[in-house]
Amino acid sequence: MTKTPGISGLIFEEPLLWEKGQKGRHGMSIPASDVPPAEFPAELQGAGPEFPDLSEIDVVRHYTRLSQWNYGVDSGMYPLGSCTMKYNPKINEKLAATPELAAAHPMLVDDEVQGNLQIMYELQQYLAAITGLPGVSLQPAAGAHGELTGMLVFAAYHRSRNSRRTKILIPDTAHGTNPASAALCGYKPVPIKSGANGILKVQSIAEAMDEECAGIMITNPNTLGLFETNIREIADIVHAKGGLVYGDGANMNAIMGVINAARCGIDVMHLNLHKTFSTPHGGGGPGAGPICVTAELEKFLPVPSAIKDGDIYRLNFNRPESVGRVHAFHGNFSVLIRAYCYIRTMGAENLKKASQLAVLNAAYIKEQLKGTLQLAYNRPCMHECVFSDALQAEDKITTLDIAKRLIDYGYHPPTIYFPLVVHGALMIEPTETECKDDIDQFIATMKLVVQEAKEHPELLRQAPVKAKLRRLDETQAARKPCLCG
Amino acid sequence: MKELSELNFREGLRYTDDHEWVSESGATLKIGVSDYAQDQMGDIVYVELPEVGATFEKGEEFGTLESVKAVSELYMPIGGEIVAVNEDLADAPELINEDSYTHWIIEIKPADMDELEDLHSVASYRDLLKG
Numbered sequence: 001m002t003k004t005p006g007i008s009g010l011i012f013e014e015p016l017l018w019e020k021g022q023k024g025r026h027g028m029s030i031p032a033s034d035v036p037p038a039e040f041p042a043e044l045q046g047a048g049p050e051f052p053d054l055s056e057i058d059v060v061r062h063y064t065r066l067s068q069w070n071y072g073v074d075s076g077m078y079p080l081g082s083c084t085m086k087y088n089p090k091i092n093e094k095l096a097a098t099p100e101l102a103a104a105h106p107m108l109v110d111d112e113v114q115g116n117l118q119i120m121y122e123l124q125q126y127l128a129a130i131t132g133l134p135g136v137s138l139q140p141a142a143g144a145h146g147e148l149t150g151m152l153v154f155a156a157y158h159r160s161r162n163s164r165r166t167k168i169l170i171p172d173t174a175h176g177t178n179p180a181s182a183a184l185c186g187y188k189p190v191p192i193k194s195g196a197n198g199i200l201k202v203q204s205i206a207e208a209m210d211e212e213c214a215g216i217m218i219t220n221p222n223t224l225g226l227f228e229t230n231i232r233e234i235a236d237i238v239h240a241k242g243g244l245v246y247g248d249g250a251n252m253n254a255i256m257g258v259i260n261a262a263r264c265g266i267d268v269m270h271l272n273l274h275k276t277f278s279t280p281h282g283g284g285g286p287g288a289g290p291i292c293v294t295a296e297l298e299k300f301l302p303v304p305s306a307i308k309d310g311d312i313y314r315l316n317f318n319r320p321e322s323v324g325r326v327h328a329f330h331g332n333f334s335v336l337i338r339a340y341c342y343i344r345t346m347g348a349e350n351l352k353k354a355s356q357l358a359v360l361n362a363a364y365i366k367e368q369l370k371g372t373l374q375l376a377y378n379r380p381c382m383h384e385c386v387f388s389d390a391l392q393a394e395d396k397i398t399t400l401d402i403a404k405r406l407i408d409y410g411y412h413p414p415t416i417y418f419p420l421v422v423h424g425a426l427m428i429e430p431t432e433t434e435c436k437d438d439i440d441q442f443i444a445t446m447k448l449v450v451q452e453a454k455e456h457p458e459l460l461r462q463a464p465v466k467a468k469l470r471r472l473d474e475t476q477a478a479r480k481p482c483l484c485g
Numbered sequence: 486m487k488e489l490s491e492l493n494f495r496e497g498l499r500y501t502d503d504h505e506w507v508s509e510s511g512a513t514l515k516i517g518v519s520d521y522a523q524d525q526m527g528d529i530v531y532v533e534l535p536e537v538g539a540t541f542e543k544g545e546e547f548g549t550l551e552s553v554k555a556v557s558e559l560y561m562p563i564g565g566e567i568v569a570v571n572e573d574l575a576d577a578p579e580l581i582n583e584d585s586y587t588h589w590i591i592e593i594k595p596a597d598m599d600e601l602e603d604l605h606s607v608a609s610y611r612d613l614l615k616g
Contacts, residue, residue, distance in 0.1 A: 396486075420555055478531070
């Protein structure tokens with residue numbers, strides 16, 4: 001019997017706060033007022049919002065119990081493909097929480113926050129060095145926000161050349177947010193099919209690219225975890241027609257210090273600091289999606305950016321052709337500190353090593369599981385590998401069943417049913433922070449689940465059986481959502 | 486998921502590579518999705534319908550189907566103008582899972598009825614699914 005980390009534990013049931021309160025309970029006792037009550041304007045009177053009456057311990061236990069239902073990378077392996085759920089060293093958290101940095105008021109004058117501005121300035125320099133693209137804006141607050149900002153830069157560039165462009169090329173292996181980001185800037189997304197080997201064909205781009213196209217948005221490595229080896233040729237085609245190349249850097253964890261985006265022909269690229277550069281994420285943020293651009297496009301970047309003026313750091317708002325502001329103040333500053341700390345503690349050599357290990361770990365899983373699960377594309381993968389449930393079809397077991405059974409064994413399931421180009425996709429991204437022993441345990445568990453699929457398929461169809469809740473009715477939740485407390 | 490032998494096909498309809506079906510009723514056409522499409526998508530939870538009066542070219546996206554697994558685009562089998570949409574689907578997207586042939590999605594006035602000839606018959610659609 002394979003040993004797995006998950007067993008059923010001491011799990012508390014916990015109702016909603018509204019079901020928990022009792023009329024008259026309160027968190028603290030306030031002395032009786034010794035001044036006469038003020039007249040309350042009639043127009044402000046009425047029924048207030050419905051709040052439950054709760055004591056302090058009711059609230060503390062409520063949130064403590066909820067927190068015990070959490071599963072994160074600090075509890076166990078979280079191989080959620082496309083999300084880079086790697087372990088984030090605690091020193092980054094500690095520094096981000098330093099009061100001198102974290103409590104600085106965002107409206108302090110530059111002279112009084114030199115340290116914060118120095119961090120921003122140097123982080124810009126580091127991200128420029130990592131991508132090879134010299135212009136950097138730290139403002140965007142998430143990956144998709146970076147994409148949107150990048151598309152605004154595309155639009156500003158074309159406008160400055162009096163070039164009217166209406167479309168943008170988006171491969172079917174690009175990140176799902178790309179078409180929306182482009183559409184918000186008025187570009188109509190033109191889907192491009194990837195080739196039979198999972199990567200883009202030069203010819204497809206040559207056929208689709210014309211002078212109506214603002215450019216292309218490429219995710220590299222793509223969402224199949226494959227490196228787009230034709231990127232340079234594709235970029236040349238796009239540039240020849242006056243277009244720009246957007247590189248979605250969400251999968252940067254595979255290529256830090258290995259690939260120079262500028263030399264690939266990329267003009268604009270965003271980085272997901274929360275994925276690649278160490279911020280706990282998932283559940284909606286906060287994140288940071290800085291964009292890096294060529295020298296030619298730097299004048300269009302959002303304001304402000306941090307500059308060094310002699311020995312003094314300042315925020316620079318003087319950028320007449322800027323796309324404007326995309327975030328208040330300094331972007332999501334605490335995420336910037338974590339990224340700065342991560343980059344400084346790792347150094348160039350270890351950032352490269354992290355990417356190499358991320359790729360090695362994924363390749364190891366791919367090789368170990370390729371007879372157990374159907375491999376979507378049998379070619380070298382980068383930081384994630386994509387399988388399907390094709391081999392389980394005869395047992396009538398689906399990707400969803402496999403994912404749910406992994407929960408019983410103490411693993412957060414991999415990404416499922418994405419990318420869409422693979423039927424019944426199961427995308428595994430182990431990241432560099434899992435050691436070989438833990439990866440071997442995951443592989444053994446996956447093999448055990450697949451063996452169960454053959455011998456006791458009901459176990460999978462009923463899974464999860466050890467979790468606090470059994471299989472949820474996702475259909476009902478989507479069709480008839482209950483959004484109130 | 487259904488085997489090929491378990492799938493329903495309806496004679497007299499035309500099918501597309503993208504798994505829409507087309508049925509002729511006088512000067513207009515009704516369009517829906519095949520049993521294969523609904524089976525592959527799983528439980529459909531939302532149907533995004535176009536505006537009546539909008540026109541689309543052949544192959545253009547006219548709406549989306551959303552299931553718990555994925556969002557799939559719906560493509561025009563033939564260019565034309567939307568003359569009606571199946572409003573029942575707004576509140577009951579599950580109708581498509583129940584019977585994807587009875588529950589049509591849009592009705593169009595085609596720009597060129599001859600384009601119907603380019604679409605699959607049941608036999609050639611079945612061959613397509615065999616792969």
